[in-house]
Each structure stands twice: as structure tokens, then as C-alpha cells.
Amino acid sequence: MSESALREAICRFGRSLFERGLTPGASGNISVRLDDGGWLCTPTDASLGFLDPARIARLDRNRTLLSGDKPTKEIPLHDALYDTRPDAGAVVHLHSTHAVALSTLPDLDPTEALPPITPYSVMRVGKLALIPYHMPGDPAVATAIRGLAGRHSAVLLANHGPVVAAKKLDAAVFAIEELEETAKLVLLLRNLNPRMLTPDQVAALVTKFGAH
Template sequence: MSEARLREAICTQAASIFARGLTGGASGNISARCEDGGLLVSPTGASFGALDPARLARFDAKGRHVSGDKPTKEMPLHAAFYETRGTAGAVVHLHSTHSVALSMLPETDPENMLPPLTAYSIMRLGKVKLLPYYRPGDPAMGDAVRGLAGKRAAVVLANHGPVVAARDLEAAVYAMEELEETAKLALLLRGANPRMLTEAQIRDVVTTFDVEWD
């Protein structure tokens, strides 16, 4: 995809996320890799509902900010995913309500915070790691992602929000939406003793769709 088209796609996807209430105000950030290995990144303090393609922060392949507005302060998160997951072509970070709520519950499993409710959450996300709380913009967030050694495509920062990496922009947005919807399901079903996918069903999905799971 040309850089011009990628700029437009980032803003279109961000506007859709904003319009559906998945992130509000000036929260959330998004990035995508260009054909030359550089990155386009949403600016700091910018609303997903009003991103300007011409003002996206541009990084070259060596990680230098070369044009556009000042990037999001969450660049350590984005950089860590690109460094540890060679297949990553886009990263999305939101402050979506249900994912954040689930991160605060004491019974949430930090190794896999989403219960196995649907096949699609497993297919698009694999296991979702719950990371501790960090101050927004703290470089330690990136260190925590690097500590996973590329084994997780999605994490949730406790009391903060989810971060998802995927092969391209569209896949990252779809995976983020799946994470938020599954968190919503988990909260709706809390205390209801729902029928989860069995271990055999989970393994079938993991094997059939080549999901990172172990």
C-alpha cells in the first residue's frame, strides 16, 4: 500500500473506532508500517475522530522522527511490538471500557485474561497477557512487552487499556474489536456459569488456524 493510501486508511479506521465509542476524547493511538520500513503514528493529544493524514508523525526505518506532528507518548509500546514481532505491520492501543474493566477484576487471569467464550477471540488474539499498571508514557511499558519476547500479539495494561499488534492495519483493528467484544461478553456473563469452549475445542481452533497459544 502506498504511503498516501496508508495515511488515509489510518484516519478512516481511527474515525470508525471513535464513532463506535471504542475510544473517546483524545485517548488511544495507532501506528502502521510503511513500505520502506518506517512508521506512521497518530500524534499526541489527537482525537481518533479527527486525525489529519498530512499531520501523522512519520518515522524512518531507523526510528527517527522525520516529519509530521509530535507522536503519541505511548511510542515505547509501539516500538516494542515492532521490535519483537517481525510480522507486525500495525499496532492499535485503546482505552476501551470493557477491556479496562476486566483488567481491574481480581479474578482475571494475568496469563490469559479473556475466557474461552468464542472461537474468534482465540483465532484473532491468541492468549492475551494482562500487564501491570504503568504510568501513561512510562518506557517501562515497552520493556514489559519486550519481556514477552514476541510471544503475545495482544496485551492489556491494567487500569489503562489494550494493545494489539497484527500483520496489517485492518487485522489489528479487527483484533482489537474482538478483544473489546470478548471482554464485554465476559463481564455480561460474570457469575452466570456460562458454557466455555472445552480444551478439545480450543486445541482444534489453535491447530486449524495456526494460532500462537503456548
Template sequence: MSDTRQRDEIAALGKSLFDRGLTFGSAGNISLRLEDGWLMTPTGSSLGDLDPARISRLDRSGCHVSGDAPTKEAFLHMAMYDCRPAAGAIVHLHATHSVAVSCLQDIDPANVLPPLTAYYVMRIGTLPLIPYFAPGDMDLARAVREMASDHHAVLLANHGPVVAGRTLRDAIHATEELEETAKLFLALRGLKTRPLDPEQVADLRRRFPVAT
């Protein structure tokens, strides 16, 4: 895919996320791996009106080489890419229901959401919670790096999800599944629920292994 088409894809899919309320204002960022570096959404930009020509380009060492300055959370993306060489794209959103779950006191930090649906197991699997760090704190990158080798999706406490995929569409579809499962989880709190049992989860993982 050409550089122009990759930039256009980021802008089009970013607008789709924005228009459907999965991100808002200047929150959220997207990156795409290239053969010789990365494309990243610029700092302070809205995913709803990205200018493809102004999307940031970084070289293999992570240095900004063209376009507007990259997202302030570029270090999160780089930490995930460092641990997941097959990942082709990363999406980080402040999606409302995912963030709401990340603020709850009684969730399991090793696996935040129960396996409510087959597609959640197929697209996310296990979702660890990363402890809270202030935006821009490099300890956050270190915490993400500790989890990223074993998990292509993590939830930042009081912040939101970071999800890697083989392609940008894969990363977005997984992020959407996470957000919908978070919404279901919140809707079902206080009610007797029937998540998938361990045998059903194991069967899904055999049939549809998550690989990024």
C-alpha cells in the same frame, strides 16, 4: 500502497473506531509499518478527526522526521514491533470493557479472558496482563517486550489493550474481538458459563493459527 493511501486508511479506520465508541477524546493510537519506518497517530490527537497530512512519520530508528509529534506511547508500539517482525500495524485503545476487565482483581494474569467464542480464540488466542506502570514509564515498554515475542495482543493493567496484526485491518478486527469478548465476560460474571473446552481450543488453533 502509497503513502497517501496509507495515511487515508489510518484516518478512516480511526474515525470508524471513534464513531463506534471504541475510543474517545484523545485516547488511543495507531501505527503502521513502512518499508523505511512507521506512520503513527500524533500525540494529543483524536482518532475521530485525524488529518492524514499531519500523521507522524518516523524513520527506521524511530526518530520523528515529519508530521506532528508522534503519540506519547510510541515506545509501546516500538517495543511490540521489535519482537514481532511480521507485524504490519498496531492498535492501542482505552476501550471501556477491555479496560474494565484490566482493573479486576481476580483475573488470571497469564490469560485474562476465557475462550468464550471461536473467533476470540482465532483472533486473540492467549491474552496476558501487563502489570500497571504510569503512562510514559519506560518499564512498561520493557514489560511489553517480555511478552510480545509470544503474544500479538496484551492487556495493560488499568489501561487497555495493545494489539498487533499483519495489516491495520487485522489489528483492528482483533482489537474489536477482544473488546466484545471483554463485554461478554463482564455480562456473564456471576452466571454459570460454558467456555470452549481445551480440545475445542486446540482444534481451533490447529485450523486457524494466529500469525503476526
């Protein structure tokens, strides 16, 4: 896909996420890795619902701004996922309501913050790692993600929101949407003792669909 088409895709997906209430106000950010090692990413303090393709930030492989508006302050977060997930071509970070609510609960498993409720949560999200709270833009977030050594394509930032890396932009968007829906299910079913997928059922999904 050309750079121009990628710029349009970032704006299109951003608008879709915003219009469905998945990241309010000027929250959330999106990046795409280019063939030369540089990035396209959404500007800082920009609403994903009102992005201009021409103002998307263009960074070189050293994260130096080449054109467009000043990039998101969450550059370290994206950088850590690209560094530890060599196959990642896009990263999406949202402040979606149910995922943020889930991130505040005190009893989450930090290696699997989402239980295996549905096959698509296993296939698209995999094991969701929980990262302790850090201030937005804090480089310590990147250190925490690098500590995961690329074992997770989806990360939940405590009291902040979800981040997902995938090979392509559409896959990252679909995965983070699945994460939000699964978080909603977890909250709806909390204290109701729901039936989860068994380890054998999860293993079968991993084998057949290459889930994480």
C-alpha cells in the same frame, strides 16, 4: 499499499473506532510499519475521530520524526511489540470501556486475561497477556512487553486498555474490536459460570486457522 493510502486508512479506521465509542476523546493511538523500517503513527493528544492524513507522524527506523505532528507518547509500547513480533505491520491501542473495566479486576490470569468464550476470540485475539499498571508513556511498559518474548499479539495494560499487533492494519483493528466484544461478554457473564470452549476445541481452532 502506498504511504498515502496507509495515511488515509489510519484516518478511516480511527474515525470508525471513535464514532462507535471505542476510544473516547483524545485517547488511543495507531501505528503502521513501513517497508523501510520507519513508521506512520497518530500524533500525541489527537482524537482518532478527527485525524488529518497530512499530519500523521512519519518516523524513520530510529524513531526520529521526519514529518507531521509530534507522535504519540506511547512510542515505547508500539516499539516493543514491533521488536518482539517481527511479522507485525500495525499496532492499535485503545481505551475501550469493557477492556479497561476487565483490566481492573483483581483475579485475572496474567497469561490469559480473556477466557476462550468464542471461536473468534481465540482466532483473532489468542491468549491475552495482562501487564501490570504503568503510567502512560512509561518505558517500563516496553520492558514488560519485551519480557513476553513475542508470545502474545494482544496485551491488556492494567487500568489502561488493550493493545494489539497484527500483520496489517485492518487485522489489528478487527482483533482489538473482537477483544472489546469478548471483554464485554466476560463482564456480562461474570459469576454466572458460563460454558467455555474446551482445550480440544481451542486446539482445533489453532490447528485449522493458525490462531495464536
